[in-house]
Structures are given as C-alpha cells and as structure tokens.
Amino acid sequence: MDAPVKGWVYQPVPGFESHLARELSEGGSGCAPQRAGPFYLSETPPFMPNGASPDIPRDTVFWFQNCWLEPFQAVFASISEAASILRGIQRNWVAALFTQYRRGALIMKKLPPLSAKRRPFPWRAPDSPMGAWTLLDAHTLLASPRCSSPFPNGTLEFEEDKIHPPSRAYLKLWEAFALTGAMPGKHDRCLDAGASPGGWTWALAMLDATVAAVDRVSIDDALLTLPNVSFIKHDAFTLKPEDIGRIDWLCCDVICYPPRLYEWVEKWLASGLCDNFVCTIKMQGEPDFETTRRFAAIPGSRVTHLHHNKHELTWIYAPVASASPSALR
Ligand SMILES: C[S@@+](CC[C@H](N)C(=O)[O-])C[C@H]1O[C@@H](n2cnc3c(N)ncnc32)[C@H](O)[C@@H]1O
Structure with a gap:
C-alpha cells in the first residue's frame, strides 16, 4: 500500500552533508530531520528553480544533490510487485540503494534501463520527470516520481575533451x-x-x-x-x-x-x-x-x-x- 511521506527526501552532496544538516536543523519546520541511510527526511522545503521571489524564507535549503519532491512509501511482497508499483507510475526510475543491494538489483532489472552513457555537449536534460527510489528494508520502498534534478540522482557525466580545455572547470x-x-x-x-x-x-x-x-x-x-x-x-x-x-x-x-x-x-x-x-x-x-x-x-x-x-x-x-x-x- 502506498503512503505519502510528509515533506521532502534530500540526497546530500557527498562531502557536504553537514551543510545540509545545518540548513535542515536550522529550518523553520520545527522538526529535526529524520535519517534513512544517507538520506534526510524533512519538512523544510528545497529552493525550487525559478520559484524565487524577493522573499526567500530563512529555512530554504540549497545544499543538496537531489531532492525527492513527492516521496511515498510502499510495502511490497515480491520483487515483481515492487517493480510494478514503480512502472505503474512512470518510466524513468533511478535506484539510490544504501541497503538490500541484491534485492534492489533484481527490482532494477525489471524496470526500463536508464542510459549510463556519458552525454555529449551540447545536450539538454529531457523534460520527462526523473524518479528515484530506494529500499528501506526487504519489503519497503521509499520512492518519488519527481525530483529536483532532471539527472539521475543529480549526477551528470559528459564526454570530456581531455585535450583542448586548459582546465576541467x-x-x-x-x-x-x-x-x-x-x-x-x-x-x-x-x-x-x-x-x-x-x-x-x-x-x-x-x-x-x-x-x-x-x-x-x-x-x-x-x-x-x-x-x-x-x-x-x-x-x-x-x-x-x-x-x-x-x-x-x-x-x-x-x-x-x-x-x-x-x-x-x-x-x-x-x-x-x-x-x-x-x-x-x-x-x-x-x-x-x-x-x-x-x-x-x-x-x-x-x-x-x-x-x-x-x-x-x-x-x-x-x-x-x-x-x-x-x-x-
Ligand atoms: C577557479 S579559477 C577559474 C577557473 C576558470 N573558470 C577555468 O575555467 O579555467 C579562479 C580564478 O579567479 C581569478 N581571480 C581571483 N580574484 C580575481 C579578481 N578580483 N579579478 C579577476 N580574477 C580573479 C584567479 O586568478 C583564478 O584564475
């Protein structure tokens, strides 16, 4: 059964977890963030692109790699059921596992594959939403069909030119x-x-x-x-x-x-x-x-x-x- 999760799920920027933790704990939601593996669950909102106005709340969060915007939990009995819950919502799903790796890999195999290729430049992120999911335990999915980043888990790798540019910046x-x-x-x-x-x-x-x-x-x-x-x-x-x-x-x-x-x-x-x-x-x-x-x-x-x-x-x-x-x- 699906159950919405109140708030947002944050994937921190590796190495800068403390910045996110600080933003969330100083946030105005009044609740300390919960943790699930590397994730932070919080009712403090992320800064949303183009949603800016002259009033940016003091508790707005910037230091994350990806934010899950519509998180829900679902309990499932089998690998097939987990995959079909996700597939029934949309096509693009990236796994962000921190436990249950074997079970997660079996679910992944039943989902449409995401391209692991490096991107050429110029390249533009597709408009279709990128979902993300993880396993909290052997029978519980935590997932979100929409995320702040259009890139899987907020990461983007390009086909690099290793000869001409004088720096990788x-x-x-x-x-x-x-x-x-x-x-x-x-x-x-x-x-x-x-x-x-x-x-x-x-x-x-x-x-x-x-x-x-x-x-x-x-x-x-x-x-x-x-x-x-x-x-x-x-x-x-x-x-x-x-x-x-x-x-x-x-x-x-x-x-x-x-x-x-x-x-x-x-x-x-x-x-x-x-x-x-x-x-x-x-x-x-x-x-x-x-x-x-x-x-x-x-x-x-x-x-x-x-x-x-x-x-x-x-x-x-x-x-x-x-x-x-x-x-x-
Ligand atoms: C991170 S590097 C820039 C890398 C560059 N964007 C690239 O793609 O190769 C920062 C640069 O800022 C320059 N810099 C620092 N203060 C500056 C200033 N006040 N005016 C102009 N350049 C400055 C430094 O000399 C340094 O070259």
Missing part, C-alpha cells in the same frame, strides 16, 4: 547550460571573469561566442590565438559594466567572498547591460547562507549545487536566453 558551465537549456549562441558577447587558465573561455569560444576573458593572470596561450577570444588583465570587480558595455552573458568563476560577487552582480543587473548570468558562489570556509539567499531572491534565478561544483553553488539567471534547438542533441 568547463564541465560546470556545460552542466549549467544542460540544466537550463539556455546557452550563448554564435557571436553572443560573453564576459568570462576569473577566466584563467581558461576552461570556461574555451567552452564559450567553442559555442562560437565572442569572449572577453578577464583575470589577474593570463589564460592559456592557445586560447589567445582564437579569433573570438580576447584577454583583459584586470581585477574583474573594479571593471564597471560601462567599461565593458553591452554583453549577452556574464560568466564568473572568480574565487572571492560571496558578498563581493553579489555587489558586482547587483551593479550589472542595475546597469541593464547584461541579460544572462552564470556565477559560481564560492564558499570561503563556512558556507555563506545569507548571501546565497540574496542571490536566490533575484526573481527568476536558480541557485543550485551542480554535480561538478565543489564547495560552491551556482547562480544561474537566464531570463531571455533560449537555447538554439539546432545546438541541442
């Missing part, structure tokens, strides 16, 4: 674009702040965008030979929007305290000179929950922990960008 930008379906098009003007050694600049240049890379130290020499890349040796934050002029995308991966980034982004937003943003909010020691909420409060924003993020979150604001369908596979 470009995977964050690819993931942000795959998640939102929005990315720079040919000749779009991009500012890449904190560009060195040049992974993001490379990714933007490969989209045929025109890239101005800014950093205190130079980017990789090979990038400087590309006709659509220029380099400005400067402190990004002392560059005013008017110094740069109209751009389509501001991409920022500068290592700095989050309030410094927020202050700069505010100037860009106020200037009206940039339409779209992808910025890494890098935590310096303690996570900065307050500045994170300020970013999230910008209506239409998304603040998320990407699979390729480390001790950082990504703020994405792309209200007018639309992905070119031909760029998407």
Whole structure:
C-alpha cells in the first residue's frame, strides 16, 4: 500500500552533508530531520528553480544533490510487485540503494534501463520527470516520481575533451547550460571573469561566442590565438559594466567572498547591460547562507549545487536566453 511521506527526501552532496544538516536543523519546520541511510527526511522545503521571489524564507535549503519532491512509501511482497508499483507510475526510475543491494538489483532489472552513457555537449536534460527510489528494508520502498534534478540522482557525466580545455572547470558551465537549456549562441558577447587558465573561455569560444576573458593572470596561450577570444588583465570587480558595455552573458568563476560577487552582480543587473548570468558562489570556509539567499531572491534565478561544483553553488539567471534547438542533441 502506498503512503505519502510528509515533506521532502534530500540526497546530500557527498562531502557536504553537514551543510545540509545545518540548513535542515536550522529550518523553520520545527522538526529535526529524520535519517534513512544517507538520506534526510524533512519538512523544510528545497529552493525550487525559478520559484524565487524577493522573499526567500530563512529555512530554504540549497545544499543538496537531489531532492525527492513527492516521496511515498510502499510495502511490497515480491520483487515483481515492487517493480510494478514503480512502472505503474512512470518510466524513468533511478535506484539510490544504501541497503538490500541484491534485492534492489533484481527490482532494477525489471524496470526500463536508464542510459549510463556519458552525454555529449551540447545536450539538454529531457523534460520527462526523473524518479528515484530506494529500499528501506526487504519489503519497503521509499520512492518519488519527481525530483529536483532532471539527472539521475543529480549526477551528470559528459564526454570530456581531455585535450583542448586548459582546465576541467568547463564541465560546470556545460552542466549549467544542460540544466537550463539556455546557452550563448554564435557571436553572443560573453564576459568570462576569473577566466584563467581558461576552461570556461574555451567552452564559450567553442559555442562560437565572442569572449572577453578577464583575470589577474593570463589564460592559456592557445586560447589567445582564437579569433573570438580576447584577454583583459584586470581585477574583474573594479571593471564597471560601462567599461565593458553591452554583453549577452556574464560568466564568473572568480574565487572571492560571496558578498563581493553579489555587489558586482547587483551593479550589472542595475546597469541593464547584461541579460544572462552564470556565477559560481564560492564558499570561503563556512558556507555563506545569507548571501546565497540574496542571490536566490533575484526573481527568476536558480541557485543550485551542480554535480561538478565543489564547495560552491551556482547562480544561474537566464531570463531571455533560449537555447538554439539546432545546438541541442
Ligand atoms: C577557479 S579559477 C577559474 C577557473 C576558470 N573558470 C577555468 O575555467 O579555467 C579562479 C580564478 O579567479 C581569478 N581571480 C581571483 N580574484 C580575481 C579578481 N578580483 N579579478 C579577476 N580574477 C580573479 C584567479 O586568478 C583564478 O584564475
């Protein structure tokens, strides 16, 4: 029998469980989160993409890899019954087992397989929901037909280019674009702040965008030979929007305290000179929950922990960008 679970099931970001635990225990639900294996069950809501408003509740949660949005429990008698409960709801299910591995593998075999292939880029997450399930014991399923992430268990692996990009940081930008379906098009003007050694600049240049890379130290020499890349040796934050002029995308991966980034982004937003943003909010020691909420409060924003993020979150604001369908596979 199915029974809805009150609240949400959180899959923490590996290595940053304590951030999630803190967000949930300081949350306003009044109840401490429950634990089931690696999962946290809580009545404190996740930050939902594009659901931002100027009022972001103090208890909003950001530090998770995936959040199960419609969790339910079901008791089942057999492997076939467990699989048929899930199959009866929808097609896409990823397992997140922490116990009952053998039984779980048998259930998995009876579900439509998910592709384990690395994704090419450009690639966009499908619109169909991605469900997740686990076993609490030999006869109890915990599952959710909808999750915050369109990627299985919140993870996305790309076919990497191990030769050309000077750093692997470009995977964050690819993931942000795959998640939102929005990315720079040919000749779009991009500012890449904190560009060195040049992974993001490379990714933007490969989209045929025109890239101005800014950093205190130079980017990789090979990038400087590309006709659509220029380099400005400067402190990004002392560059005013008017110094740069109209751009389509501001991409920022500068290592700095989050309030410094927020202050700069505010100037860009106020200037009206940039339409779209992808910025890494890098935590310096303690996570900065307050500045994170300020970013999230910008209506239409998304603040998320990407699979390729480390001790950082990504703020994405792309209200007018639309992905070119031909760029998407
Ligand atoms: C994480 S790295 C960026 C990696 C880059 N996105 C890539 O794809 O290769 C951070 C960069 O921020 C630069 N940086 C730090 N403070 C800066 C500032 N105030 N202005 C410009 N760049 C800065 C550092 O020099 C460093 O190259």
